[in-house]
Amino acid sequence: xxxxxxxxxxxxxxxxxxxxxxxxxxxxxxxxxxxxxxxxxxxxxxxxxxxxxxxxxxxxxxxxxxxxxxxxxxxxxxxxxxxxxxxxxxxxxxxxxxxxxxxxxxxxxxxxxxxxxxxxxxxxxx
Amino acid sequence: xxxxxxxxxxxxxxxxxxxxxxxxxxxxxxxxxxxxxxxxxxxxxxxxxxxxxxxxxxxxxxxxxxxxxxxxxxxxxxxxxxxxxxxxxxxxxxxxxxxxxxxxxxxxxxxxxxxxxxxxxxxxxxxxxxxxxxxxxxxxxxxxxxxxxxxxxxxxxxxxxxxxxxxxxxxxxxxxxxxxxxxxxxxxxxxxxxxxxxxxxxxxxxxxxxxxxxxxxxxxxxxxxxxxxxxxxxxxxxxxxxxxxxxxxxxxxxxxxxxxxxxxxxxxxxxxxxxxxxxxxxxxxxxxxxxxxxxxxxxxxxxxxxxxxxxxxxxxxxxxxxxxxxxxxxxxxxxxxxxxxxxxxxxxxxxxxxxxxxxxxxxxxxxxxxxxxxxxxxxxxxxxxxxxxxxxxxxxxxxxxxxxxxxxxxxxxxxxxxxxxxxxxxxxxxxxxxxxxxxxxx
Numbered sequence: 359x360x361x362x363x364x365x366x367x368x369x370x371x372x373x374x375x376x377x378x379x380x381x382x383x384x385x386x387x388x389x390x391x392x393x394x395x396x397x398x399x400x401x402x403x404x405x406x407x408x409x410x411x412x413x414x415x416x417x418x419x420x421x422x423x424x425x426x427x428x429x430x431x432x433x434x435x436x437x438x439x440x441x442x443x444x445x446x447x448x449x450x451x452x453x454x455x456x457x458x459x460x461x462x463x464x465x466x467x468x469x470x471x472x473x474x475x476x477x478x479x480x481x482x483x484x
Numbered sequence: 485x486x487x488x489x490x491x492x493x494x495x496x497x498x499x500x501x502x503x504x505x506x507x508x509x510x511x512x513x514x515x516x517x518x519x520x521x522x523x524x525x526x527x528x529x530x531x532x533x534x535x536x537x538x539x540x541x542x543x544x545x546x547x548x549x550x551x552x553x554x555x556x557x558x559x560x561x562x563x564x565x566x567x568x569x570x571x572x573x574x575x576x577x578x579x580x581x582x583x584x585x586x587x588x589x590x591x592x593x594x595x596x597x598x599x600x601x602x603x604x605x606x607x608x609x610x611x612x613x614x615x616x617x618x619x620x621x622x623x624x625x626x627x628x629x630x631x632x633x634x635x636x637x638x639x640x641x642x643x644x645x646x647x648x649x650x651x652x653x654x655x656x657x658x659x660x661x662x663x664x665x666x667x668x669x670x671x672x673x674x675x676x677x678x679x680x681x682x683x684x685x686x687x688x689x690x691x692x693x694x695x696x697x698x699x700x701x702x703x704x705x706x707x708x709x710x711x712x713x714x715x716x717x718x719x720x721x722x723x724x725x726x727x728x729x730x731x732x733x734x735x736x737x738x739x740x741x742x743x744x745x746x747x748x749x750x751x752x753x754x755x756x757x758x759x760x761x762x763x764x765x766x767x768x769x770x771x772x773x774x775x776x777x778x779x780x781x782x783x784x785x786x787x788x789x790x791x792x793x794x795x796x797x798x799x800x801x802x803x804x805x806x807x808x809x810x811x812x813x814x815x816x817x818x819x820x821x822x823x824x825x826x827x828x829x830x831x832x833x834x835x836x837x838x839x840x841x842x843x844x845x846x847x848x849x850x851x852x853x854x855x856x857x858x859x860x861x862x863x864x865x866x867x868x869x870x871x872x873x874x875x876x877x878x879x880x881x882x883x884x885x886x887x888x889x890x891x892x893x894x895x896x897x898x899x900x901x902x903x904x905x906x907x908x909x910x911x912x913x914x915x916x917x918x919x920x921x922x923x924x925x926x
């Protein structure tokens with residue numbers, strides 16, 4: 359069952375992808391043609407509550423606060439942990455006590471890193 | 485307990501769906517797509533009506549019966565608005581970001597089982613677009629990809645508010661995705677499968693909300709954080725960020741973001757129903773009636789359970805004020821994640837011990853309790869002392885001078901207080917001590 363039905367099971371997802379993508383692309387493309395177009399320089403400026411907008415880099419809106427980078431790195435750490443837990447819980451009955459001990463050790467290791475990050479203030483948002 | 489019609493064996497729905505001809509697949513996809521669009525329009529109307537009632541006003545009641553056509557009118561109006569692209573925007577990314585945000589929202593719903601086996605035009609099939617061996621992971625993957633749309637839209641707008649909003653949104657969604665994923669793990673453990681149809685059929689003897697209450701609570705909280713809804717709607721906090729990541733968007737592009745948000749809400753409510761409320765199965769008193777879990781009727785149960793979650797979304801928005809960003813991140817990282825981890829260890833331990841020793845006896849429960857306690861204590865011991873932290877923060881030099889008048893010889897610290905301990909500076913302590921009687925902390 360897994361062999362032949364394996365990949366065809368994903369066909370509906372592709373159909374959904376195409377349908378949703380077609381709808382979204384159509385909306386985005388059609389928007390400028392359906393709506394009115396009246397040129398106004400101020401309208402195309404960066405939105406800043408009515409005052410003259412402060413100067414911006416040409417592309418990309420400026421610098422990213424470094425705290426977000428830290429959050430992203432921590433996310434990777436825990437996401438990988440999560441990814442490892444999924445196969446374990448699927449096979450928990452086959453693995454038995456051995457698997458449980460191993461996974462507790464694994465979670466303990468990650469928990470150590472977690473506690474370290476917490477202690478160093480990596481989880482505090484300033 | 486419930487007389488369930490078809491064999492509830494794992495992989496049954498997968499085999500059933502593998503026989504679907506392509507026209508049936510297309511029909512199902514179109515129906516689900518239309519259902520999501522209609523649900524979005526209906527949800528916007530419902531939200532405005534319910535919040536209106538909560539605020540002692542009628543809400544939209546002019547267009548159509550009970551104002552039902554209000555959101556349709558709003559959508560059409562949006563289409564006839566001018567499509568503005570700011571001069572500083574990155575053309576290609578600004579254009580594609582709403583599309584990136586919309587597609588995964590729809591795709592994720594494809595794995596949700598809406599009902600059991602039915603016959604459509606003489607063809608036996610399950611009321612589900614796709615049942616994958618990795619079903620529930622598709623939902624997580626889609627919600628991750630959806631973040632790209634938000635991040636790219638904020639980045640491409642070339643404007644400070646959208647950039648901040650999109651970064652907040654990214655940090656928020658990935659933080660709560662951890663809690664979301666961890667809460668699903670316990671469900672997968674009991675169902676023994678990642679396929680959504682199997683998870684539903686595993687719940688015919690009892691919904692997982694009773695078996696795994698902690699998972700359910702974590703899931704319900706992170707669900708709200710994941711969809712950027714009040715009280716966690718920080719990416720579009722209008723008092724701080726104007727409109728958040730879609731400040732610069734207008735017309736149909738804005739409508740797509742709106743659509744994606746509501747479709748995500750509907751999808752996550754459906755996922756919560758599937759994982760914890762028994763999917764399409766009838767609730768308890770009704771489930772005693774034979775035949776109530778077969779045919780087309782389960783769709784009604786499914787939609788009504790989904791609306792319980794959708795109503796809670798609206799209720800939360802009508803009740804709670806927006807959280808502060810640091811409190812919000814603290815909740816995600818310092819409460820939800822450790823609670824989920826300890827809970828997973830506890831559930832896994834219980835499961836393994838029950839398999840090893842048959843039925844659970846008192847000593848086994850004690851052993852489990854001991855293991856959980858040890859894990860919790862080890863984690864708690866490694867956690868920092870909150871009092872020490874507060875002390876640290878409170879050891880700023882005391883300010884001399886009475887309230888309205890600041891001290892005139894106020895010395896500006898040369899570096900942040902935390903680093904000052906490590907790097908000892910030469911002349912600074914003397915001047916501080918002489919100047920205002922401030923004491924450098926040792």
